Every structure is written in C-alpha cells, then in structure tokens.
Amino acid sequence: MGFLWFGKKEELLPDIMRIPTDPAFGPILEEYAGKCSKENLALCLSGGGSFGRHEAGFIDYLDQIGILPYVNIVAGTSVGAIIGSVLSLFMSARPLVDLWRSIKTDSDVYSGNLVLSGLTGGLWRAGLLDPRPLYKLIQKTIGELKSQVPMYAIASDFQTRKMAILGPDTNPVDRALSSSAVPGAFPAWKIDDRYYMDGGLIQNIPIPFLLTECAATKVIVLYCSPENKTEPAPLAKAPSAMDTGIAIVETALDSQEEYTDTIIEETEKLRNALGLDPVEFARFWPREKAGKNFLDFANHQALQAGYDDACRYMTPTKLKNFLLA
Numbered sequence: 001m002g003f004l005w006f007g008k009k010e011e012l013l014p015d016i017m018r019i020p021t022d023p024a025f026g027p028i029l030e031e032y033a034g035k036c037s038k039e040n041l042a043l044c045l046s047g048g049g050s051f052g053r054h055e056a057g058f059i060d061y062l063d064q065i066g067i068l069p070y071v072n073i074v075a076g077t078s079v080g081a082i083i084g085s086v087l088s089l090f091m092s093a094r095p096l097v098d099l100w101r102s103i104k105t106d107s108d109v110y111s112g113n114l115v116l117s118g119l120t121g122g123l124w125r126a127g128l129l130d131p132r133p134l135y136k137l138i139q140k141t142i143g144e145l146k147s148q149v150p151m152y153a154i155a156s157d158f159q160t161r162k163m164a165i166l167g168p169d170t171n172p173v174d175r176a177l178s179s180s181a182v183p184g185a186f187p188a189w190k191i192d193d194r195y196y197m198d199g200g201l202i203q204n205i206p207i208p209f210l211l212t213e214c215a216a217t218k219v220i221v222l223y224c225s226p227e228n229k230t231e232p233a234p235l236a237k238a239p240s241a242m243d244t245g246i247a248i249v250e251t252a253l254d255s256q257e258e259y260t261d262t263i264i265e266e267t268e269k270l271r272n273a274l275g276l277d278p279v280e281f282a283r284f285w286p287r288e289k290a291g292k293n294f295l296d297f298a299n300h301q302a303l304q305a306g307y308d309d310a311c312r313y314m315t316p317t318k319l320k321n322f323l324l325a
Contacts, residue, residue, distance in 0.1 A: 057306025
C-alpha cells in the first residue's frame with residue numbers, strides 16, 4: 001500500500017537520517033518466528049501530545065529492523081492513540097512519519113479560536129483551542145481504512161467519568177480524536193450519544209489494559225517523556241491560565257507513570273506466586289524532553305531524536321533478551 005504525502009515533497013521537512021540495519025537482528029527475528037505463535041506481542045504507546053513525535057521516530061527504527069510484522073496488538077492513549085491508529089492500518093512507519101513531518105507549526109494541529117459547540121466532525125462542548133486542523137490531518141491519513149492488527153485506545157467517558165475502551169469496532173478517526181481530547185484545551189469528542197475526553201486522565205500508559213484484557217505476554221512500551229525528570233528552571237513571571245492548565249495535565253501524566261510502575265510490580269509478584277511465566281517488558285524513554293510542553297508542535301528534531309534513541313537502546317542484545325527469554 002502506498003504512503004500518503006501532504007503537499008509537495010520539497011515542502012516537507014528533511015527525512016530521518018538513518019543508519020544501516022545491524023545484520024544481527026535477522027537471526028533473532030528468524031528464531032522468534034518459530035515461537036511467536038505462542039506469544040502475544042503488544043505495542044504500548046503512552047500519551048503526551050506533541051511529544052509523540054519522538055514515538056514516531058522510534059517506531060521508524062522498529063520498522064527498519066523488522067519487528068512490526070510480529071506485533072499482534074496495539075494500544076495507545078491520547079497521542080499514542082493517534083499514532084497507534086495510523087500504525088495499525090499500515091503496519092509501516094512511513095505514513096506515520098509523513099504525518100508528523102507534515103506538522104510544522106502549532107497551527108497545523110490547532111488554532112487559538114475558542115470552540116463553543118455544534119461544530120462538524122464530532123466536535124462538541126467548549127474548548128480553549130480549535131482542533132479542526134488535527135481532525136483534517138487524521139481524516140486525510142486514515143480515511144475509511146481497516147486495521148491490520150487490533151488497535152485499542154483509552155478514553156475518558158465524559159458522562160460517567162470512567163475509562164472507556166475504544167477498540168477495532170470504533171471508527172479509527174473517532175477513536176484517535178476521542179482519546180486525545182485534552183480537557184479544557186480541546187472539546188470533548190462525540191461518538192453517537194456519548195462524549196469522550198483524553199484517556200490520559202485515567203490510564204495514560206495502557207499497560208494495565210494490555211495485561212488484564214489482552215493477556216499480552218511481551219510488551220514494547222514507548223514513553224513520551226524522559227524517565228528522569230530534570231529540575232525545572234525558576235519561573236521568570238507568574239504562570240498564565242494556559243501555563244497552569246498545561247502543568248496540571250503534565251502532572252497527571254507523571255502520576256500515571258508511577259501508577260503503571262506499581263501495576264507492573266504487582267503483576268510480576270502475582271504471576272510468580274501462581275507459577276506463571278513473567279510478562280516480558282521492553283520499556284523505552286526519551287533521553288530528553290521533546291519540546292517545551294505537550295502543545296508545542298514545532299520541535300521538528302524530535303523525529304530524529306526518537307530514531308536515534310531507538311538505535312541506541314534497541315540493540316540486538318536487548319531484542320534477543322526480550323523476544324527469546
């Protein structure tokens with residue numbers, strides 16, 4: 001299947017500078033091919049807004065070394081749901097990378113116009129920002145295509161305030177935009193008679209869902225933010241209302257990561273007590289924060305940074321220990 005371009009090729013940002021694939025990956029994947037029928041390999045994509053550009057660069061390298069054909073299930077939250085929805089359709093990184101390369105400024109994702117109600121394309125309720133540019137990008141990329149592997153997105157149900165799982169039966173455009181409707185910033189997204197908000201409020205890293213509902217045996221986890229948070233610089237002035245809102249959301253995302261760590265630890269203890277094989281995790285964090293905040297979409301270097309981090313961390317040794325354990 002061909003990949004999609006936005007505008008003229010010469011207008012796009014430079015492509016990722018790639019390195020040759022290490023031939024040591026080949027024998028590892030060949031050996032895994034003989035046992036993969038007994039495994040359930042999942043790709044887990046965390047939320048983080050514009051920081052998802054790093055995830056896309058990382059996935060580009062996963063595609064290059066040849067692991068994507070072995071992924072059985074994809075789950076994502078917020079921007080992870082957008083990335084996962086595109087990836088599950090093609091199981092190739094190129095349409096995903098092209099999507100991010102077409103995003104050059106914040107205005108390619110949202111405008112500063114206040115959204116009140118009743119807009120077309122599922123938009124409803126109030127929001128500080130108008131995400132219609134994002135809707136158009138996703139609609140153009142996804143259209144009415146069908147997923148090659150099951151894709152699940154975590155969203156928050158506006159009415160019940162509980163987690164909602166939007167799976168393969170949900171329209172992929174609705175699935176992506178429901179999970180990424182950042183409260184306050186973007187309007188809640190409507191599907192039929194329900195309204196949905198960003199899934200990061202409840203499960204920003206859908207590892208618990210993959211373990212309890214999908215019985216994943218191996219999970220590749222891509223995070224949007226560095227594992228070790230740096231000390232922030234002192235504020236030069238009092239934060240604005242938008243600054244405060246961004247800080248609230250990022251605080252919630254960080255707390256979700258701590259919750260996920262606890263889930264992994266408790267799962268390991270329980271499986272050990274039951275005499276079950278452990279679930280294998282390959283978890284990857286960016287070395288550096290990929291932008292000023294999760295609404296900053298102008299950091300074009302994050303694609304390359306994601307690819308470079310993947311080259312550094314997903315070594316043949318790491319892959320062998322993960323797949324063949």
